[in-house]
Amino acid sequence: MLDLNKSFSSASFYEYLINEMLMGTRCNNCGDLSIRPRPICFKCHSQVLEWVQFSGFGSLSTFTIIAIPPTIMVNRGFSRDNTYCSGIVTLEEGPRVSGFISGVDCNNPDTIEIGLSVKVDFSNMWEDLPTVMFVPR
């Protein structure tokens, strides 16, 4: 059962994510959508917000291939010889979100196109730190 009464916090965002829901907020005053669930609307500063579920469909707006990973990604097995893609996805509802992009050829970044159609993927959730993840559609 979808509980829409969670507090507008990052803990709630990631609780939803672990339960395979990409959630964000909608402002009841101006309708602005946000992935990051802040208690105050970015646009009109209203405090009357509600949780909404995003479809998880979107397009890749920019990306990078990380060759020098931070500790958290080293612990997940990444290195100069096992690079990965992080990117920014524009969701079909409008807001953008940073995400881990899997299923692309990190050894040939020129083959990865801006505008690539992607969808959110919950199948490889890391348990130490949940991550918004996308795969090509």
Place this chain on the structure above:
Amino acid sequence: MVELRRNRRLAKGVSIAGVGIAQFGAFPAKTTRDIFSEAVQDLLNRSEYGLNISDIQCGYIGNFSADRFEGQAHLGSILSDWIGLTPTPFTRVENGCASSGSALREGVMAIASGLYDIVLVGGVEKMTSVPTMEATDNLASVADSLYEVPAGFTFPGIYASVAKAHMDRYETNLEHLMKVSIKNHHNGSLNPKAQFNMPLEELMQQRIDWAKERSAEIPHWNDANEFLNDLMANPWIAWPLRLFDCAPITDGAACALLVSSDLSRHFTDTPVNIIGIGQATGRPLHDAEDLTSFGATRSASKEAYDMAGINPNQIQLAEVHDCFTIAEIIAMEDLGLFTPGDASRAVDDGRTSLNGELPINTSGGLKAKGHPVGASGVAQAAEVFLQLSGKAELRQVQQKGLNLALSQSVGGAGGTSVVTIYERG
């Protein structure tokens, strides 16, 4: 609603009356306080009329992360004590990589408010004491730890994403980024305080010598271009950024003596007046209005230009925050110095080199001078002071009537931007 004043003005003139710069580099035996003291000593040694350190009434010191790099917080009191200034009030300012850009602004406001007449602003960072991975983690903490870092973004990774978006929209390419690096390394070779106070050719020779020492395969490059295009010598850090697109990890410090303008000639014959200063915040890249531009720089520069009463096309020299080569390009655009898309071509054409129409990063920039994160903002102000007062020695810009200059200090990927406009006094 109260009516807010939109046109911000300094209530009192503020000038830079002297600067001090520590040697930038990697110094295993030096701690934060040693490096900072070196910058203050340089200020005292350069002073024309015997600056008495006890005349300093207040201090603002930019530092990003001595707590993480060195286990030392509360730097205000530590540094005040170390240079013998207690009980003078000292405050550490943390705004990521813009920490001392902001410290400079705090100092300006402290004088403009009428509270003080003589204020020390500075910045210091000791970064080489930790392994590269730990430094990478520390630097990533300027990004959003809840919504950017979990996606795997490193700090170079966020700028790499800006670069990719810029390349996609305009005709910016790897060659343009490389030209920024080559220009800044050339300028750095003329700056004795720079971490890379050497031509790229000397770095290439170092690599060859290392290979010989280790009996490894000896690399061969015909010129700097070949060197920079060799992925063994210049590997990807975060595609499309390579090692030489990234500012190094640096130990360093800088300081500047800010004084009430009516007192400036008691300290120097060549004061530099701060005629405009602005600061702004910006959203993480995914929520930025434009993936190829920092709104914070646009806002901060508008405030600074309005305060100074000038247009971007009047700026004759600029020190901008080139933590990555792409950052210099978008800074040129966001500051209004070049139209979007034209900055890459300007670098390509040499318009921003030392003898170009608008020299940018004459100090070598963060790329070649080095980027001790919390020191970079004031180090830029120090370079502008040296250029406008004709004391930049080998790298002195020869332009006649050099009068107006600008510096831009950025925290994170546009999370903070501080823009300062200077006029020869």
